[in-house]
Amino acid sequence: MSAAPDHRPTFADVSLAERLDKAMPFLLIPILVVLGFFAIGAPSSWLTLTVSGLAMGMMIFIMASGLTLVFGLMDVINFGHGAFVSVGAFVGVSVLIAFGDWTGATSLLLNMSAVFLAVVAAMTVTGALGWVFERVIVKPVYGAHLKQILVTVGGLIVIEQLIHVIWGPDEIFINRPEMLKGAITFAGAAMEKYRLLAVGVGAVLFIVMRMILRRTKIGLIVRAGVENGPMVEALGYRLRMVFVGVFIAGSALAGLGGVMWGLYQEVITAGMGERMMVLVFIVAIIGGLGSVEGAFIGALLVGLLQNYVAFLEPKLALVSNIALMTAILMWRPQGMLPVVKAK
Amino acid sequence: EIRIAHVYGKTGPFEAYAAQSHNGLKLGLEYATGGTMEINGEKIVIIEKDTQLKPDIGRAQLEEAYGDDDAHIAVGPVSSGVALAMLPVAEEYERVLIVEPAVADSITGANWNPYIFRTGRNSSQDAIANAVALGGENVTIATLAQDYAFGRDGVVAFKEALEGTGATLAHEEYVPTDTTDFTAAAERIFNAMGEVEGEKKLFIIWAGGGNPMSKINAMEPSRFGVEIATGGNILAALKAYKELPGMEGATYYYYEIPQNPVNDWLVKTHFERFDSPPDFFTAGGMASGIAIVEAIKKAGGAEDTDALIAAMEGLTWETPKGAMTFRPEDHQAMQSMYHFRTELQDGKDYGVPVLVREIGMDEMKIPVRNQ
Amino acid sequence: MSDPILTLKNVYTDIAQYHILQGVDLEVPRGEVTMLLGRNGVGKTTTLKTIMGQWTAKSGEILYNGQEMKRLPVSARARAGIGFVPEDMGIFSDLTVEENMLLGASSGPLDPKRKEWLLGAFPALGTFWNSEAGNLSGGQKQMLSIARAMAEDRELYLIDEPTKGLAPAIIATMANALRELKAQGRSILLVEQNFSVARALGDSAVVMDDGSVIWTGAMAELAENKDLQENLMGLSMEAH
């Protein structure tokens, strides 16, 4: 066929500064770690703080990962996420208590099996709950932020109350499995074993999520669907199913986050997830909506910064997260690595 | 009839504490009236009001209790903030309010008025009891507390009380209430305590969620020779003590500690009714219930508030914790506290506080601060 | 020729309380370009959307390959082999051009041959392959919308005013692309205001007025007959 007349637009070189600007988010963490080293001085303290900060970041990432899907990709402000975290913790802890023999044994295999079972149970329950939540509560309010806030807060309250009904109003204390107690000491620094586990889980989750979103069209379908659902359907995709699926995945991840967080806190309450919501939203925002990488970097930044600041000047620890968010949004109004543009 | 209003946070985060307190109150009234629920032939009516843990609602509920329901005496609430908002209402309506179990010192301190009595312990009592339990020659102590009024006041009282014991306070660490990661705080404490000689203790004052104890314990403070210490808590929270056998501190109540007829009755009845031991706040609730009955008996009725106040000032009565006395100056109930050590026991999935020594009410010099 | 690929029989469609389509009958013969013509607001877009399922037909039949489609959801109709270029272009503006194209190929990866063919017709898309589609110029968006519908081989294409905002040179290449599709045996239902395009491409024509079809016949016949044009569409289209 005859080609159209070709118009070659003029392209100028992209400057080094612009290229560096692109890579900047990935450099933030090494920069922060180095700055931390000089500010703290004592190497063993620095090592302890760095490792535990990274681990804390990983746990925050696990909780924020589901939100990155639901809030970042699907553009649903779901305060119910906090309730899913709590439910995940309660279900997981119930399983762990039921398998008390396994968690009490000094066998890593048995311990991990119990934790694995707890995670599976928690994710199943929160995933199912997410399905109901999507159908009953969220479906009518896609695209309407204010209403999403109201109905999901309503859902949050109801789920928290149901936790009270089912598990009673008391907080539940739980001890970690035997082999996950205590710390490994290395070069004068103590690293909790449990945190090392969290690092592993977080890293695996990160890689898996990245792969799924890169290799499949799911991310694209959701983003396109948020902007123009009818068009996505007209291209032949069953958008509803994709939305429901992603919502379930996000809820299940909240459940995973709940188990991890519950085991970290060793005490669980119905409001535990709700209390993390502001932090989790901060992570999703500074990372850039819909970006797994962004949320990952954001979570690690938050974890590290919290620890460094709390060590150097505890009074400032309170505002460190908000200062971080403000600084990043001033620098990049859409967050660090936005996949979806904020409206 | 005698109308008693229980104004407390039935719903909200402290639902569990509220239930304990309410059961305790009812058991107290039952015990003191010998099961009749009548005083001098007059029936006791309990009116329940839910503060939802909100100060403004608490206040409105108390006004309603005094104003619309015409309650003679009110009891409650759980939260200090709510209690403080309620205090002026008692003065305005000129009715007695028995505060139980809110702990803030200022309830019987700066914000006190003559209509306020408190059966629960106050923060100073807690702090001083702990100082007595932990202090000693050649002991160095660091504190970790929440960075708000409750935490700071607690440390100040603890510090004052420590002076007489020969111990020194080496470091005060404050962290935000919602802290979840205690690594930084622990590092700071270890850095401060690492070089110190002698016995080293880290005293943790913590209220509500979060669980600094086991998190700091996981960082192996024993590397620096630091032992963790803290006060007592509700049964559920004692699970966290399991990790710390041998830990010492002072507690307000644990059902196996006090040996007296009232407590025996309480434990027995509680097991019968609820199939569980009475907890931290059950004892306090019961103490307030018994106090009400004793006071009304002594005053010859609940109608005349001035007579009631006169009867209550200096009143000594029996509670699950032994005798208590409302001291006339600030209407705070003087009471014993218990120095404990945690032990692991078969059949209990928590660290059991075992009595080391009862700290009698005369041993603690609780300052009067309502002037 | 075999039976028509698409047949509408007496289709009625309401939007809210308005009766928009009032008994539309039309046929799209297999392997041909059928023009859907008419003045503004007569219901051309509504007809396409009803076929696609974005509006629900209240009554009547919509037969695709002889199968009733009225109850099928939108996505099922698309999977049955219908490509759609909507009037408002339906660009996913936050996605890149590449991502838009990937979504166009809904049943698998984007075939490299097809991609090459489309970029030949619309070189601007290749130039901005990795840019955000929202930043494209008006005409470039229109090209993307057309290319996206063709990213995958479909049996029937529904195309709503593809030439608006396009420069004359691009209109010519687009017309060529449609011709090539036809040569491959694909069928096209095309709504168009630009009469020279209609005349150059159309095999048959369907003219609508006020929610129903008022004339059906060969495109050549309509193109020849100025009086007929004036009768059916108010103005002779040649004049503008």
Next chain:
Amino acid sequence: MTQILLETDALTVRFGGHVAVDAVTCKFPAGELTAIVGPNGAGKTTYFNLISGQIAASAGTVTLKGQDITRLGVAERCRRGLGRAFQLTNLFPNLSVLENLRLVIQARKHQGFGLFTMADSHTELTAEASGILERVRLDTQKDQLVSELSHGDQRKLEVAMLIGLDPLVYMFDEPTAGMSVDEAPVILDLIAEIKADTSRTVLLVEHKLDVIRTLADRIIVLHNGALAADGPPAEVMASAVVQEAYMGKELDHV
């Protein structure tokens, strides 16, 4: 010589490396209608955006009546006399037609910060707005919400709002796009009327050649962001660049 109202000097914008508008220098005198043509993606809309301030220039200046306005914001430029209608309708959908127009006139009269008067008591605004609506033949629909209007009526309102703004420089971006053959003439007549006012200047982006032939006093051609031709219509239309790059081969001969 007539006064130069608007002037762009080496006006340039880059998106990343892409130079979308490339050093365009051009003067627009009063009393003239300039048509801007060029292939898709040539930078016509972007050029408008640069003039009206919707995007910031990477280099070059925009001068209005001799004053450099390159650093001013959109609202400020508008207040100084740059008026713009949009390619895609861009109205206040849930307000009435009349209210849309009143807002424009209110803006021109700087009455936006009246806090304690009742908006409806400003009858002079209503009167002027009604007058304009009559001119574009929208007066019967003035109490309807804009979202309930048909596409063509929305386009008319778009033009009416630009008239209500009464700017020195009128900028139209494909005003007749998607408009049917019987609606377009109303708009074109209005544009011709504006053009007749010698204190104003009109810039018009169009792809329809017949519209350009009837209205334009002058044509400028943008190609890959750069100014490729500038001159009287007949001359420009005949030039090889325009033939080759813009119009391609006539459809009928393919």
Next chain:
Amino acid sequence: MIVRLISGDTPRSPILTALLVLILTCLAGAPFIFEGVRALDTAARICIFILLVASYDLLLGYTGIVSFAHTMFFGIGAYGVALASTHMGRGFDALLVGSVSGALAAIVLALLIGLFSLRVRAIFFAMITLAVASAVAVLVSQFSNITGGEDGLTYKIPRVLTSANRMGEVMGVKFTGKILNYYLIFVCSLVLFLTLLRIVNSPFGRVLQAIRENDFRAEAIGYRVVWYRTAATCLSAATAALAGSLFAIWLRYVGPDTTLSFEIMLDILLMVVIGGMGTMYGAVLGAVLFVLAQTYLQNLMGAASHATEALPLIPELVDPDRWLMWLGILFVLSVYFFPTGIVGRLRRQRAT
């Protein structure tokens, strides 16, 4: 006259008019119509929340700005009065100084936040205000030597306004200072509400609506959107602060939970949405309904659970202790049943 008073913004629905008149009458005569302290307290709370919600509606409904920092301004006003009364002693001068300085502080803070909205997207702005508001709440509990921390501040207001001031009987009701206090609140709320109503119906109000509809175009026709947004934020903040001052005068107590908590923020949001955004009258209906539900739902449930005692499961679900759950369900249902709010629904009913 009345039409001028309500700035020409008539309710445009007979039912709505009837409801508004009913509410106004009930509030105006509350001390005489209803009995008991609880009822008076509820009426005062309703007045204050109408004002607070209306001020939020100016921001959300008219300007389209989603902010979670509204309780922060409410709190600033309340703390203004509390601090002034604590440090200057009881007296009207303290109330005045407290209210005015509270409103000024709110304006300054709103200015800062408003300028911030220059840079970030709407939804991020919402999240930032959420974070800022929670940080302020934490700061208040931190600076306990000034603010009383978690425990809040208790203080005295002029004796004239307390029940200790007995002024004889009116229509068989003991007319105390408390009733005087109520009328102070009622009148202030009414005047401020009418002022807000005037503002939203002024030329300025129309520009705000334009900005909500299409800020891009508003800018393009010559309105400096940031200025208008900032002005709206400041006005709304100042009004919220005044509502806070009234609340402080009524309660004689302030604390973070009563004035700053996120829960109150959500209540406000719900009231705006149930009532109908961008209508002002929606604020009235929303506040009345919600405050009534909040106050009496528990009692109602108590009665219900009593009545259903014999049935299985149901009494447990309607147990008064589970009232929060029903509140949650109310959140969900009200959004379903009143997508355009009660006012929107009533007005549409007339239209069709």
